[in-house]
Amino acid sequence: MSEIVKPFAEWCAAGVEAVGIAVIAMATIYSLVHALTMLVRRASEDAFQQVRQRLGRGILLGLEYLVAADIIESVAVELSFRSVGVLAIIVLVRTFLSFTLEVELTGKWPWQERKEG
DSSP: OHHHHHHHHHHHHHHHHHHHHHHHHHHHHHHHHHHHHHHHTTOOSSHHHHHHHHHHHHHHHHHHHHHHHHHHIIIIIOOSHHHHHHHHHHHHHHHHHHHHHHHHHHSSOTTSOOOOO
8 A cells, every 4th residue: 555655745845846946936926927017107106015925925935835845755655753853854954944934925914903994
Protein backbone atom coordinates (compact mmCIF):
# COMPACT_ATOMS: atom_id res chain seq x y z
CA MET A 1 0.00 0.00 0.00
CA SER A 2 2.81 2.40 0.87
CA GLU A 3 4.38 1.91 -2.56
CA ILE A 4 1.15 3.14 -4.15
CA VAL A 5 0.51 6.09 -1.84
CA LYS A 6 4.06 7.47 -1.68
CA PRO A 7 4.47 8.34 -5.41
CA PHE A 8 0.96 9.79 -5.51
CA ALA A 9 1.66 11.92 -2.44
CA GLU A 10 4.95 13.12 -3.96
CA TRP A 11 3.17 14.19 -7.13
CA CYS A 12 0.40 15.88 -5.13
CA ALA A 13 2.91 17.75 -2.97
CA ALA A 14 4.82 18.89 -6.06
CA GLY A 15 1.59 19.98 -7.75
CA VAL A 16 0.33 21.93 -4.75
CA GLU A 17 3.77 23.53 -4.35
CA ALA A 18 3.73 24.55 -8.02
CA VAL A 19 0.29 26.09 -7.54
CA GLY A 20 1.57 28.09 -4.55
CA ILE A 21 4.54 29.39 -6.52
CA ALA A 22 2.31 30.21 -9.50
CA VAL A 23 -0.14 32.10 -7.29
CA ILE A 24 2.64 34.25 -5.83
CA ALA A 25 4.15 34.87 -9.28
CA MET A 26 0.79 35.78 -10.83
CA ALA A 27 -0.08 38.07 -7.93
CA THR A 28 3.25 39.83 -8.36
CA ILE A 29 2.70 40.33 -12.08
CA TYR A 30 -0.91 41.40 -11.56
CA SER A 31 0.00 43.94 -8.89
CA LEU A 32 2.76 45.40 -11.08
CA VAL A 33 0.46 45.68 -14.10
CA HIS A 34 -2.19 47.29 -11.91
CA ALA A 35 0.38 49.77 -10.58
CA LEU A 36 1.48 50.68 -14.08
CA THR A 37 -2.09 51.24 -15.27
CA MET A 38 -2.77 53.43 -12.26
CA LEU A 39 0.35 55.47 -12.97
CA VAL A 40 -0.60 55.87 -16.63
CA ARG A 41 -4.07 57.06 -15.60
CA ARG A 42 -2.43 59.45 -13.12
CA ALA A 43 -4.44 57.94 -10.28
CA SER A 44 -1.43 57.49 -8.06
CA GLU A 45 -2.86 58.84 -4.79
CA ASP A 46 -3.43 55.42 -3.31
CA ALA A 47 -1.66 53.30 -5.93
CA PHE A 48 1.05 52.23 -3.52
CA GLN A 49 -1.47 51.04 -0.93
CA GLN A 50 -3.53 49.15 -3.52
CA VAL A 51 -0.45 47.43 -4.94
CA ARG A 52 0.62 46.41 -1.44
CA GLN A 53 -2.86 45.05 -0.74
CA ARG A 54 -3.00 43.01 -3.95
CA LEU A 55 0.53 41.67 -3.59
CA GLY A 56 0.05 40.88 0.10
CA ARG A 57 -3.13 38.93 -0.56
CA GLY A 58 -1.40 36.96 -3.31
CA ILE A 59 1.52 36.13 -1.04
CA LEU A 60 -0.86 35.03 1.72
CA LEU A 61 -2.73 32.71 -0.63
CA GLY A 62 0.51 31.33 -2.06
CA LEU A 63 1.87 30.69 1.44
CA GLU A 64 -1.23 28.68 2.29
CA TYR A 65 -0.61 26.42 -0.71
CA LEU A 66 3.06 26.04 0.20
CA VAL A 67 2.14 25.03 3.77
CA ALA A 68 -0.30 22.46 2.39
CA ALA A 69 2.43 21.05 0.12
CA ASP A 70 4.82 20.81 3.07
CA ILE A 71 2.21 18.97 5.11
CA ILE A 72 1.52 16.49 2.31
CA GLU A 73 5.21 15.89 1.73
CA SER A 74 6.19 15.51 5.37
CA VAL A 75 3.29 13.41 6.56
CA ALA A 76 2.49 11.24 3.54
CA VAL A 77 5.93 10.85 1.96
CA GLU A 78 8.54 10.88 4.70
CA LEU A 79 7.02 10.36 8.14
CA SER A 80 9.72 10.52 10.81
CA PHE A 81 10.38 12.55 13.94
CA ARG A 82 12.88 14.66 12.01
CA SER A 83 10.47 15.41 9.12
CA VAL A 84 7.69 16.27 11.57
CA GLY A 85 10.07 18.59 13.45
CA VAL A 86 11.13 20.29 10.23
CA LEU A 87 7.47 20.55 9.23
CA ALA A 88 6.63 22.18 12.55
CA ILE A 89 9.35 24.79 12.09
CA ILE A 90 8.30 25.48 8.48
CA VAL A 91 4.64 25.80 9.44
CA LEU A 92 5.52 28.10 12.35
CA VAL A 93 7.61 30.39 10.15
CA ARG A 94 5.04 30.49 7.35
CA THR A 95 2.18 30.98 9.81
CA PHE A 96 4.08 33.86 11.41
CA LEU A 97 4.60 35.37 7.96
CA SER A 98 0.91 34.96 7.14
CA PHE A 99 -0.09 36.46 10.47
CA THR A 100 2.15 39.50 10.11
CA LEU A 101 1.06 40.05 6.50
CA GLU A 102 -2.59 39.91 7.56
CA VAL A 103 -1.98 42.47 10.30
CA GLU A 104 -0.07 44.66 7.85
CA LEU A 105 -2.83 44.49 5.23
CA THR A 106 -5.83 45.01 7.47
CA GLY A 107 -4.27 47.11 10.23
CA LYS A 108 -6.05 45.00 12.84
CA TRP A 109 -5.35 41.94 14.89
CA PRO A 110 -7.26 38.89 13.60
CA TRP A 111 -9.31 38.66 16.80
CA GLN A 112 -10.51 42.25 16.60
CA GLU A 113 -14.03 42.71 15.29
CA ARG A 114 -14.36 44.06 11.81
CA LYS A 115 -16.69 46.99 11.60
CA GLU A 116 -19.02 46.91 8.64
CA GLY A 117 -18.92 50.30 6.96
